[in-house]
Amino acid sequence: MTDLPIQLERGEVTLLDFWADWCGTCRLIDPVVKRVVGDHSGVVLKKINVAEEKEVADRHGVAALPTLVFLGSDGRELGRLSGSMTGKQIEAALSEALNKSY
């Protein structure tokens, strides 16, 4: 998997945020995702516009927007969320991913 933006240390997580211009929920959760990620030092956020990076979306089996995919430092998928979501749900999924990443 080559979607990791930087070399991560063990125990760190990359959050791929698949979005599109026309997606209202993507717009609604964008600042929420940024806030949750900002609360964790070991998490890197990578926004992926599916209109521009369709092959990346296909590779990750993205079938609905928004989709958040949590990847470990080895590129392994640690979890995902799709559709309408709250900060609490993102936080819970991220915590679980961080636990799995060790």
Next chain:
Amino acid sequence: MSRIPLSNVDGNVFFRAMGHRIEIADEWAKLDGLIRFTGELDPYLKEEVRRALALGIGCRFCSSLGDPEPHKHDKKTALAVAFAQAMFQNISDLHGLDDENFEVLRSEFSTSAIVELVCWVLFLVAAQGFGAIMKLPEATPNELSEYLEWRAAGQVEAA
């Protein structure tokens, strides 16, 4: 088959079910028209919010009045529908909605439009909840055409 026998008042299956308390049904219909056809938000946007929620709430009558058209949504409509879905999914924990959602809404809508949207969503949850609880059947072709005519007339009056 609905869970209650329908009243004999004139109207569609929803109105006839609620028509056992005709004073409530009359005011309910007035409030529906008031929110739907007045205010800042486009009636098309409000109809798309209605259609999107009907699927999730499970009111067969409400769903049968039209399918959502997400491919036709402008940015405002897409955002309003997204917010309505977020409200409905958090209906048992409305405090759980994120404050940031309102920052995004404020970038697109005035305060009065946000109030209008929230009122519309809550009204729809109640109305479509009534339809779901009473297990109202899908609209007949006649009920559907009356609904479409009512919407068209309301939109002309609003414009």
